[in-house]
Amino acid sequence: MKLFAKKINANRTEIFVIIIVMLTYLLFIVGFFLLIKGADILVDGASSIAKKFSISPIVIGLTVVSFGTSAPELIVNILSALSGNTEIALGNVLGSNIANILLILGISAFIFPLTVERNTVWKEIPFSLLAAILLAVMVNDYRIEGSAFSGLGRIDGLALISFFIIFMFYTFGLSKVKKNGIEEPEIKKLSNIQSLFYVIGGIGALVIGGKWLVDGAVQVAESLNVSQSLIALTVVAIGTSLPELATSVVAAYKKQSDIAIGNVVGSNIFNTFWILGLTSLINPLPFQTSSDKDIIINVIVHILLFILIFIGKRHIIERWQGACMLVAYIAYIFYLIQIG
Numbered sequence: 001m002k003l004f005a006k007k008i009n010a011n012r013t014e015i016f017v018i019i020i021v022m023l024t025y026l027l028f029i030v031g032f033f034l035l036i037k038g039a040d041i042l043v044d045g046a047s048s049i050a051k052k053f054s055i056s057p058i059v060i061g062l063t064v065v066s067f068g069t070s071a072p073e074l075i076v077n078i079l080s081a082l083s084g085n086t087e088i089a090l091g092n093v094l095g096s097n098i099a100n101i102l103l104i105l106g107i108s109a110f111i112f113p114l115t116v117e118r119n120t121v122w123k124e125i126p127f128s129l130l131a132a133i134l135l136a137v138m139v140n141d142y143r144i145e146g147s148a149f150s151g152l153g154r155i156d157g158l159a160l161i162s163f164f165i166i167f168m169f170y171t172f173g174l175s176k177v178k179k180n181g182i183e184e185p186e187i188k189k190l191s192n193i194q195s196l197f198y199v200i201g202g203i204g205a206l207v208i209g210g211k212w213l214v215d216g217a218v219q220v221a222e223s224l225n226v227s228q229s230l231i232a233l234t235v236v237a238i239g240t241s242l243p244e245l246a247t248s249v250v251a252a253y254k255k256q257s258d259i260a261i262g263n264v265v266g267s268n269i270f271n272t273f274w275i276l277g278l279t280s281l282i283n284p285l286p287f288q289t290s291s292d293k294d295i296i297i298n299v300i301v302h303i304l305l306f307i308l309i310f311i312g313k314r315h316i317i318e319r320w321q322g323a324c325m326l327v328a329y330i331a332y333i334f335y336l337i338q339i340g
Contacts, residue, residue: 028216032239034209035072038202039243043068045198048190069247069263070270072240075210077275081283086151087228088217088236089279090139090287093271094294095237097132100264101301102329103238104245108252108260109322115257116315124265125309127167129302131272134163136295139287151287152280160277167269213239229291230336241267261317268302297332 046068073096080089108114116125138156152160190198217236221228244267251259279285308321 024216024219027212028220031209031212031214031216032242034205035075035213035240036242038205038209039068039071040202041198042071042202042206045190045195045202048195049199051189052192052195067270069243070267070275071206072210072243073271074275074278075206076213076236076240077279078282079207079210079214081279081285083214084283085214085218085228086283086285087288087291088214088232090152090276090285090291091229091232091294092236092240093276094291094298095233096241097268097271097298098233098294098301098332099237099241099329100244100268101305102325102332104241104248105261105264105305105317106322106325106329107245108248108264109317110319110326111249111252111322112255112257113313113319114252114261114317114322116261116309116317117258118315120258120261120265121306121309121315123170124262124269125302125306127170128265128268128272129299129306131163131269132299132302134160135272135276136299139295140292150289152276152285154281154284157277157280160273160280164269164273164277167273171266227290229288229294233294233336234333 073092076092077089080086080092105114138159139151213236217231218228220235221231244263247263248260251257251263276285308317308325309315312318312321
């Protein structure tokens, strides 16, 4: 009888563990939805408020919308830093940046060849490349200085945010220049109460969704016996890049090449200078030497984007090039899975 009771208790424990694991996976998926929807309604609410104060639609697009599409990465990184899951914080940004170029630009160019403006070629893309190179130097400065700490410290965070401020000055300068043929962002007309509700609701959804996503990522990594970095570089990175994917794909479909490319390049600059800068200010991010390969790939991908613009039709990313980028991203994902 006692043996039978023990078996029942053991079965109950197993069932309870299974339920907890399933619930964690469910919250992981729901967290993705809340992140994306939260960013969407936050942008709508903030844009409506900005419009009421007669702020230019171009400025709204370059600031509010850009912040909104980068909000999932920001929330995930902040929560990861606060909970000590630093592998997710760094892996999320690296994975998002690589996905932005190879996956999102690849799909966009495959839909419609992307014409790259001169400003983007010689200023924005090099600035994004600078961000990738600077990040590579910062996380590996221990090799140069021989310091005990390997990663992004608070001083590094201040430096990254300083570069971000420079980029914002450049962005506001661009907003004063009228660009013909560029579609201004569509802004919903909302009442003051609706706008406030959207902003508060969006922030709430981002925080809750981000918490569930980070907790779920840790659980998935543990259950599959893989590193948190792998989950961050793949599942989390692609999930948090969905707003950029939606924006660039729609822009490519509407033949708005400048928006499609600018969204990706701007997002990568935001991710490195703003998100990693703020995250490392909150909590220094230790760097695992095993992530060196991802740092190098991040730099290579940015160099590749610059080179592609001059191959074939000058300043145009053609469909065949988009297809090559997609193949390269699939190969990268398979490589990550293979090395675990």
